[in-house]
Amino acid sequence: MRSAPSIAFDYRPSAVMAGATVLVALAAALAPWASAAPLALRTALSALALAGAAIVLRRYCRPPFRRIVRGVSGWRLVDREGGEHAAVLHSHRRLGSLIALDWRCAPRTHFRVLLTPDNLDADTRRRLVLLLARGEPPGIDAIV
Incomplete structure (x- = not known):
């Protein structure tokens, strides 16, 4: 893999x-x-x-963001209108097949998601778990 x-x-x-x-x-x-x-x-x-x-x-x-992207520039959350927002992954937890993610999009703004087997396919889930397990150096997700 x-x-x-x-x-x-x-x-x-x-x-x-x-x-x-x-x-x-x-x-x-x-x-x-x-x-x-x-x-x-x-x-x-x-x-x-x-x-x-x-x-x-x-x-x-009716979540405020419809797409989640992690690229070279860090995490980006895409809203319903297609606008991208820089975000910092504040925390992530895994409990069995559940993955809970919490982002800070701006001061005092959080976006939390709960990923279950019915809302994320197995391949993407596996890639996400691998990405989260790798860890990241401090400051890589600074909001621009």
């Missing part, structure tokens, strides 16, 4: 994670109904759980 000094891939949210979020939201909405709380409080808690889940799912399913 060859080394992966550069990589580019389209990012789309995981349908499995969105489905899991819906299931957790439904469980949270049903939980107050198993208590002896007043009807108004149970209704309010259920509505709050569903509204919160709707907001989170909307943000998750």
Whole structure:
């Protein structure tokens, strides 16, 4: 297998994670109904759980960046309109088949992604893991 000094891939949210979020939201909405709380409080808690889940799912399913690129000049995030933004890979974690990446695009701006087997093909995943395992010298990802 060859080394992966550069990589580019389209990012789309995981349908499995969105489905899991819906299931957790439904469980949270049903939980107050198993208590002896007043009807108004149970209704309010259920509505709050569903509204919160709707907001989170909307943000998750409409990410600000659609493409992730790592080249000679560092990490670049491409937004919906095609504009490129320099980014610094702030952290990355791997838990089994999940890869969590966190970028800083500007001061106080973060973009976090969770890559699962359903939103990144196996070859790109393997190349990304290799790239992340190589490490990088400090300062290579400075925002220009």
